[in-house]
Amino acid sequence: MKRRTACNAMLLVMAALSSRMPRAQVVGRPARLAFLVEPALEAPLQQAIVKALLEGLRALGYVEGRNFSIEFRSADGNFSRLPTMAEELLRQRPDVLVTAWPASAMAAKEATRTVPVVAVSVDNPVAMGLAQSFSRPGGNITGIGSWALEIVAKRLQVLREFVPTARRVGILFNPDAVGPGGLEPALTNWQKGLGLAIHPYPARGPTDFDGAFAAMVRDGIGGLLVFADSNTYTHRVLLNQMCLQRRMPSVWGGRDFMTGGALASYQSDFPDMFRRSAALIGKILKGAKPGEVPFEQSSKLELVIDAKAARALGVVVPPALLLSADHVIE
Template sequence: MKRRTACHAMLLAIMASPRMTWAQVADRPARLAFLVEPALDAPLQQAVVKALREGLRTLGYIEGRNYSIEFRSADGTFARLPALASELLRQQPDVLVTAWPAAAMAAKEATRTVPVVAVSVDNPVTMGLAQSFAQPGGNITGVGSWAVEIVAKRLQVLREFVPAAKRFGVLFNPNVAGPGLERAVADWQKGLGLPIHAYAASGPGDFDGAFAAMAKDGVGGLLVFADSNTYTHRVVLNQLCLQRRMPSVWGGRDFMTGGALASYQSDYPDMFRRSATLIDKILKGTKPGDIPFEQASKLELVIDAKAAKALDVVVPPALLLSADHVIE
């Protein structure tokens, strides 16, 4: 009996040992990995990388002392994500951080064991990243960005800009659009009371055809989805909006290069700073499946008054008053 009790106590001690947790790394610096589809240019370095490091620093993590981080970017090429995810996983990171839906889905396909913190994703349940917000249940947790709800708000903003429009369009990337897009468009259409047409574009070769189809369909305003494709080619798309005199609302301030009327989006830096808390919990032994998915809490409305003038669009005073930033 004494021997059985001693063995039982030893088993409990082993199970409670930090080495048995998902990623307890008290005896060495934590290894983090970061995967993103678009190029990590200056705006993303500021909004994403700097914000993540700030969040970690606030929690006592000092790069080079108690953690390291490896970055991989697909430079806007969707097809590169699976190989990059595998490359990062071979380095045996304690936590893999992903930015935006495409990278999160690549991580989901690449591992079922390494903890993943997916930042700025759409609904993680409908994407198959989690069983529920409160109890993800697998190896992935993160921060959602109110995708469906915020798109409805962007459409309302667009309607305030062009109240006489008879129909709207949404430009999406078929590589990352989920199976629920058709239903979502129907819901947005019902809520707005206007027909909404969806136009697929997976790269620059599709842009002219999409805009030509919009003109043929009589689209009076465009909502451009935020993804790596539209970010990578934002300058071309902004120019097309000017050339085609197409009022547009976008999903992030850094997407605006002179042709977009406005952006309404979750605050990216805030989300990536907050993700540091989730990373910290995992490194201290909490399973990702037990860490609830968070939702973005800060939203930002940016209006480009110069673009409005170029497009001969009057900015409603109410929108000006509610804007967080106005580009003059």
Template sequence: MNRREACIAMLPTLVSPRILLAQVVGRMARIGFLVEPALDAPLQRAVVESLREGLRELGYIEGRNISIDFRSADGKYERLPALATELMLLKPDLLVTAYPTAALVAKDATRTLPVVAVCVDNPVLMGLAATFARPGGNFTGVGSWAHEIVSKRLQVMRELVPNARRLGILFNPLAVVGGLDSPIVEWERTLGIPIQQYKSTSPDDFEGAFAAMARDGVGGLVVLADSNTYTHRVRLNQLCLQRRMPSVWGGRDWLMGGALASYQSDFPHMFRRSATLIDKILKGTKPGDIPFEQSNKLELVIDTRAARALGITVPKTLLLSADHVIE
């Protein structure tokens, strides 16, 4: 082997894997991104910019060696299947989904394209993975806590309104796989208080749900995060004030002056972390061989504006344990 041949042979050990990827593929890597809620300013910061930040840290620059095609259903669940099909026609190298509904639509849309599902509750229960450690199919991702985090929100609600005789949960059945019947039995046993379910798939259900809560004597409400509650969070915050209903939510961007608190996984951290999984797939690892990760960063936010408006004194223990207090 002459000197030139020896130098060429050494290139794979000297050149960055990202540069090698660009040389082998011969084009920019293409990512499709599917989400149900509108990508407004808060979600742009928490989701889009966090994802881009994570990718930049790994050497991926949009327009240089990667492109991202974003598709949002603007809060309309029925638009998701057509948007998934639209993304598939662009022939991306992989698909990223945000939140459970988009992941479930992607599951129906493809069995072969690699998918990184971010902020899903339980990928095994949702049918996205055989196990967390060995997903086995075309999905991997970063999971949020499902029933465990709802249990914690109920505990926070109990601390905020210790005299409540009944608690309620407002949720979208389209976004909760398997329903809540079974876990509610355990939560009731743990907290020693009845818990009532209230379903809402659109804002048309809000007035009826709050009227039912009043009839049922609900003294505190946990609102589960989904596109419906996010898109119409201002209206729901107003209803909480009008009905004088203390509430705990699933994300700090849902707190608009009428919601008392939020306890949720750190969304920006999860989307930054998802860039690592994208990187592995683009370098050739099969998604089924990449373990689903579990969010390990949780955030408690207390909104004292709502507490004052509702005449509630937030226990000092909660204020001291909060990651952020909105004054």
């Protein structure tokens, strides 16, 4: 009787421990994947991230409908909906939850400590609390980082090359999408590196845009950096129009944000990252623990210049930037 009680107790302990660990290897059935994203999955994103992910999986022998299924959820640009979307996906009992961009990754982090998560295109995963280190994440999350503060500094350099006479530049951002600590520490470093004043302009949506641009005029802003987040993506057409109407040179965080009013974009190559993320998913489906799968860093950056927008804004594109551009829109 004592032996049976001890065995039962041991089984209960093992069950409790296993419930806290990421799921094991998928054998004998199609794998179940889930995908969480904040912006609406419109055609540009379908092409840039969904198609790229499926291509990467196909290259590894995973064919949708044959040996895996995938369930999508989008918060349609509404940050507050992400926790609900994450819970909906987790009720489907996925083997791996894939997230796109920082807000979705943070929602997944809060929603589960057991389901393996592959977080794609996040900022610094250690600073965000997604991982203990790049080489050994330690929890249920691994993924691909896309450079955060470093790439913003590079965008500011590109902006300065476009408008070398500007004494002040602005940053348009959604305060809800900025991590703990806000922008102030980074602003200090960027201003030192750039040698000119940088003014932040918070905007949570279209009702804030007119006020932000009016403030830029009052402050004598000569160029604008537009942060890449769900807010600016959802309203990219309006913001591009406002940049044209106000003759505001602007640099953005992704080519899909450019609709005719943006001068340039400098960003990690999104299709490359999502294609590469398939390898991380494959490792987990074969039994690897995400906490032991190193976080990767995006290795391919893309500079896109809209020469047509430059002409409309009366901006001369420096020859050096033209030569270094990966793509020029004519």
